[in-house]
Amino acid sequence: MEMVQAPMSIEELEKMAAVIRCDIIEMICTAAAGHPGGSLSSADIVTALYFRIMRIDPEDPGWPDRDRFILSKGHACPVWYAALAERGYFDKAHLATLRRLDSILQGHPTMNKTPGIDMTVGSLGHGLSAGLGMALSGKLRKKDYHVWVIIGDGESQEGSIWEAAMAASKWKLDNLTAILDYNHLQNDDSVDKVMPIDPLIDKWKAFGWHVIEIDGHNMKDIVDALEATRSFKGMPTMIVANTVKGKGVSFMENVCEWHGKAPCQEEADKALTELRR
Amino acid sequence: MSKNTISPYRYVRPDILSILTSDDLFTKAERQPTRYSYAEAILELGAKNPDIVVLDADVSKSIKTNLFAERFPERSFNFGIAEQNMMAAAAGMATTGLIPYASTYAVFASMRALDMVRNSIHYPRLNVKIAASHGGITPGPDGVTHQGQEDLSIMRAIAGSTIIAPADPTTTKLAVWAAAEYDGPVYLSFTRDPVPVLFDMDYPFEIGKAVTVRDGKDATIIANRDLVVQSLVAAELLAGQGLDVRVIDCHTLKPLDIEVVLQAAHETGAIVTAENNMYYGGLGSAVAEVLVENHPIPMKRIGVRDTFAESGPYLELLKKYGLSAEHIVKAVEEVIERKS
Numbered sequence A: 001m002e003m004v005q006a007p008m009s010i011e012e013l014e015k016m017a018a019v020i021r022c023d024i025i026e027m028i029c030t031a032a033a034g035h036p037g038g039s040l041s042s043a044d045i046v047t048a049l050y051f052r053i054m055r056i057d058p059e060d061p062g063w064p065d066r067d068r069f070i071l072s073k074g075h076a077c078p079v080w081y082a083a084l085a086e087r088g089y090f091d092k093a094h095l096a097t098l099r100r101l102d103s104i105l106q107g108h109p110t111m112n113k114t115p116g117i118d119m120t121v122g123s124l125g126h127g128l129s130a131g132l133g134m135a136l137s138g139k140l141r142k143k144d145y146h147v148w149v150i151i152g153d154g155e156s157q158e159g160s161i162w163e164a165a166m167a168a169s170k171w172k173l174d175n176l177t178a179i180l181d182y183n184h185l186q187n188d189d190s191v192d193k194v195m196p197i198d199p200l201i202d203k204w205k206a207f208g209w210h211v212i213e214i215d216g217h218n219m220k221d222i223v224d225a226l227e228a229t230r231s232f233k234g235m236p237t238m239i240v241a242n243t244v245k246g247k248g249v250s251f252m253e254n255v256c257e258w259h260g261k262a263p264c265q266e267e268a269d270k271a272l273t274e275l276r277r
Numbered sequence B: 001m002s003k004n005t006i007s008p009y010r011y012v013r014p015d016i017l018s019i020l021t022s023d024d025l026f027t028k029a030e031r032q033p034t035r036y037s038y039a040e041a042i043l044e045l046g047a048k049n050p051d052i053v054v055l056d057a058d059v060s061k062s063i064k065t066n067l068f069a070e071r072f073p074e075r076s077f078n079f080g081i082a083e084q085n086m087m088a089a090a091a092g093m094a095t096t097g098l099i100p101y102a103s104t105y106a107v108f109a110s111m112r113a114l115d116m117v118r119n120s121i122h123y124p125r126l127n128v129k130i131a132a133s134h135g136g137i138t139p140g141p142d143g144v145t146h147q148g149q150e151d152l153s154i155m156r157a158i159a160g161s162t163i164i165a166p167a168d169p170t171t172t173k174l175a176v177w178a179a180a181e182y183d184g185p186v187y188l189s190f191t192r193d194p195v196p197v198l199f200d201m202d203y204p205f206e207i208g209k210a211v212t213v214r215d216g217k218d219a220t221i222i223a224n225r226d227l228v229v230q231s232l233v234a235a236e237l238l239a240g241q242g243l244d245v246r247v248i249d250c251h252t253l254k255p256l257d258i259e260v261v262l263q264a265a266h267e268t269g270a271i272v273t274a275e276n277n278m279y280y281g282g283l284g285s286a287v288a289e290v291l292v293e294n295h296p297i298p299m300k301r302i303g304v305r306d307t308f309a310e311s312g313p314y315l316e317l318l319k320k321y322g323l324s325a326e327h328i329v330k331a332v333e334e335v336i337e338r339k340s
C-alpha cells in the first residue's frame, strides 16, 4: 500500500482535507445513508491530527505508545474512515463498503472491526469519558502519548460530557485535549433552538479547562492550536473550533437537513465538482 | 384461496394472502415504519386530550414527533441530546397529571436512561409512556450502537412494567391510544424500518390480550413487533407443505396473555416464539416460563442469539441473524417433528 508522508505542510494539509471531503461524499452516496454535515465540519481538524499532529504508526495500529483519537460524535465516522484510509491503515477500496453487511466500516465506529479506530462510539456523550480513561492510564504508566477527542455541540447537551469535564480537571489531565466541533446545528434544528449550550467558553473555563477558540477551517489556526496544546501543562485543553456544518459543499453548508441525509448521485457529482475546484 | 375454504385469518386486511405470498412484500405492499404510525397516533391523541405532552431528545425529525411540535408547540418539549434528563422530567410531569410520551430510540430509552426509567418512573408507578423507536435490529445500516436488540428483555425485568411491541402501522396506532387510557408506565416499541400494513381497524386491541390472527392446529407461532409479518409469511410457506400453523400476535409482551399461550399449547402441541430481540429475557423466555410450569411441550425460540449484529440492510440482517421467515419455518418443522 502506498503510504503518504506526514507531517504535512499547511498547504499539503489543505489539499488532503479536500481529498478527504471527496471521500466522504463518495462514501455516503454509495452507502445511500450516513451523516455528511458533521463529517465535513470535522474534516480539517481530523486531517491536521492524522497528517501532522498525532504520533501514530499506520503499520502498527495497536502501538501502545501511540497518540489516541476518538471521534466522540461517532455518526461523523466517514471523515474518520477517510482519514485512516488515506493515511494507509487499510485499503481505500473498503470505503465503498460503508454500512454494508460484513464491512469493516460500520455505520458507527467499531474498534474491533476497523484498524486505527481507538474506541467504539456512536451513542453520544461517551467519547470524552473514554478519552479521560486513556489519559488517566497514560499518567499512571508515565507514557507521553496525547489523547484527542472531538465532540459535537449537540452532543455537549449530554450530562456525561460535563461529568468528564469535571473529572479531567480534577486529575489535571494535560495529556487530554477536547475539540468542540461548534457547527451550531444538531439533528432536529439549531443548537440554540433545541437546547442552548452557551456561554460555552465560560462554561469550560468554569469547569477548570484551558480554553482556546479557533476557526475550525483555517488550517494554520488548527495546527497552531493543536501544537500548542501538546506542550500546555497543568490542565486539560478545550479547543472551541468554530465550524460550518457541511463545510465545502455549498448546498450542504449550514443546512440542517444534511445532518443525516445521503446525497443522490447527481448531488454527489455537484458536490465533488465544487470540492475538486 | 378457493371460494369454499374458510380463511384462517382474522382482523387482517382483505388482500393479506397476496401480500404474504408476493416476492416483493417489503417493496410493493402498503407499509410504514411504525415510528411514523406512533407520530400520527399521538397527533390525533393530542387533539383530543390536552394532558398529552410529547418529550423529545433531538430525534423528533426521525420519529416525526416534530409534527406534534408544530401543531402543539406549547405541549412539546425538546430536551436536546439528554435522554436521562428527559425521562426524569417526564416523571415529574406525570406527578402533576400530565401524560408524557417520552420519545427516543430504544437503546437510549431502555439503557442510557434506565436508572431514571426504573427509579423515577416505574418505582413510583408514574403515568409515563416511553415511546421507543429503532427496536431490535431494525435500524440496520446505523449498526449496533443504534440497534435496540435487548430493550424488551431489560424492560421485562422491571417490576410492574407494561411492554407493547405492535406488529404493524394499524396496531401501533391502537397501542398508542390504549396506552393513554392505561394508568401507569407503558413502554412502546417501534420499528425504524417500514413494515407492511397487516391489520384492519376492527382488530380488537386490548393491553395484555394476545390475538390469534391466523388459525391452525399443527403448531403455533407466537410473535411480536416486526416478526409477526415474518411469522405469517412462514405460516403460508408451511401451508404449502400441508401444515396448518396458528399465528398469535403477542403485542403485549408484559403482562403476558397466559391463557392464550396455554390454549395454543393444549390445542396445537408445539410452539415457536419469534422476536427481533435477544432470545433470552424477552418473548421466548416469557412463553417458556409459562410452558415449563404448566404444560411442557416442544418449543423453540427465534431471536437474536448471544451476539451483537452489525450494519446492513434490515432484511439482510434478518436473514444473517436467524430471524427470517425461512428460519421460522425450520423451527416450526423441528417442533412438529419433536411432537411425535
Ligand SMILES: Cc1ncc(C[n+]2csc(CCOP(=O)(O)OP(=O)(O)O)c2C)c(N)n1
Pocket (backbone or CB within 6 Å): A035, A037, A038, A039, A041, A073, A075, A076, A122, A123, A124, A125, A151, A152, A153, A154, A155, A156, A181, A183, A185, A186, A187, A245, A259, B057, B058, B059, B081, B108, B112
Ligand atoms: C445518546 C444519543 N442520543 C441520540 C443520538 C442520535 N443522534 C445522532 S447524531 C445526533 C445529533 C448530533 O449533533 P452534534 O453533536 O451537534 O453533531 P454534528 O452537528 O457535529 O453532526 C443525534 C441526536 C445518538 N447517537 N446518541
Ligand SMILES: [Mg+2]
Pocket (backbone or CB within 6 Å): A152, A153, A154, A181, A182, A183, A184, A185, A186
Ligand atoms: Mg453540531
